[in-house]
Amino acid sequence: MADTVAGASPDHQVSVSPTLEGDPNRRDFIHIATGVAAAGIVGGLAWPFIDQMNPAGDTLALASIEFDLGKVVEGQQVVVKWRGKPLFVRHRTPAEIQKAIAADHEDLRDPATDESRHKPGKAEWLILVGTCTHLGCVPTFGGGDYGGWFCPCHGSVYDTSGRIRRGPAPKNLEVPDYSFLSDSKVKVG
């Protein structure tokens, strides 16, 4: 036993010598470097696993459509499927346009003029994403007190410009990106 104790003492002295005092620092460096590398790898790999859920290339490629407006009679709307959602293409009557312009200065929840919701000089064509801005149901054409749309799910009412007038929806029906290719043809998306 005495031998063991005697042998242990010099070891103890060695452990506090300056040579080995540098060790903890090198170890800290190794620990931190390993930690950073591991976090970097995990973080770097996390993104592909998150981003794979975003729309894929082919989904994005199919994202625009062309539509012939000749199919829509005045006073009617046609519903087209665009990006998996309904798209309202509404051919407004002069009376409906007047009604929408007249409401421009009323107290609107999501203020927008009627002019800002159609292409210049094309007031008769209203093209909107046909999903209620509340929870995404499809509003019915011509329903509600404002002659625009009425959402059957939770009672949101839109006017003839697709602006929210009553009910739980926070925003106007969305105007998608679109352009007129000719007088009777539009490209949406």
Added chain:
Amino acid sequence: MSGHSTYEPKSGLETWLDSRLPILRFANDTIVTFPTPKNLNYWWTFGAILALMLGIQIVTGIVLAMHYIPHVDMAFNSVQRIKRDVNYGWLIQGMHANGASMFFLAVYVHMFRNLYYGSYKAPREVLWLLGCVIYLLMIGTAFFGYVLPWGQMSFHGAVVITNLIGALPVVGHAITTWLWGGFAVDDPTLNRFFSLHYLLPFMIAGVVGLHIWALHVPGNNNPVGIDVRSPQDSVPFHPYYTVKDGFAISVFLILYGVFVFWLPDALGDAANYIKANPLVTPQHIVPEWYLLPFYAILRALPNKLMGVIAMFGAIATIFVLPWLDTSKVRSMRYRPTIRLYFFIFVLDCIVLGFCGAHSPDDLVIPGVVGPQFLDANLNSFVWLSRIAALYYFAYFWVITPLMGLTETPLPVPETISSPVLSHPAAMPAGAAASPEKRG
């Protein structure tokens, strides 16, 4: 898992195994000799019922996945094919769809039992939290599963629920697109929901393991809500509770069987027999019955973001319950005042369910046109859900903390055994026995 093990290997093989993988010791300690309070009533059998339901859902689900096709053009038809053409598909699909309802029925009984007997209180807070996590996972699993048949209600339910996230400012839109994998609920959405629907039950099973572990550390609570003080207060789990749970399971299976064999579609929605059509929304969108109370809370508020916050708040509230309750007495048997509020709370949840099932503008009392108040008719389901939602939150955030401070509880028995021993049946003839008047 708590205390010392009483397991003794009975053969050479068992001894050999015990020193390598003590799985028989573990099984013995958890389901055979585990000391259990001797006064557990039938409300305590729902844990075993839930374990069985999870097993049934996993087994039937794996079988259904062998026949189901997660594609927008084929999903609806593949489910109909399972119901009509696959051998015994009608049975397995019926067990799975109705099993979800039975699973929720059992979990609600289990949760209300917890509330009544104060099982969430110290030292069982972690046990309660794990239970809340299981419930949250169940809601997720049920939602993903409901989308898979790709009927009208499946599709538009998915649209409405994923759009809830769109209520978040700034990031909401990006998150919904990410969830959908496109610009609307579509094929990528159906595929990932199928994947997650398959995953979550196994996560539930994992958390159930932790839940049982957390149960076996302090042991079961019991109807009188006081700790086990002596070996006389407990009995071994087997055969006492294996038999009691087994009997309760048998009765529960009768109810389950009634739905599977005689009323397979009673709990579903007729609109889900119409294939999903993104261009037409059903007149009336409702979730399955077990989520109706939360749906009612969502619609009670006129503002979209506030509605979403209230709905998630209703679920978040149950997580913090152990820290809202100020009462030291666990069982409501000895808390006559809050017991009344508790029964109103149970009723309130049912009322919220009714509100969720109705259109917000429907009249509560038909024919009576009530006065308009703020933005809606006072006799409409909007106002009823507002009042009910208010009570829901008040019960947890106001009544529960206040009651613990103001009420005078009845005298609590000294031991689990004393109310049993002082029962007239256990008394010598002629002795006056009235447990209510003791102490």
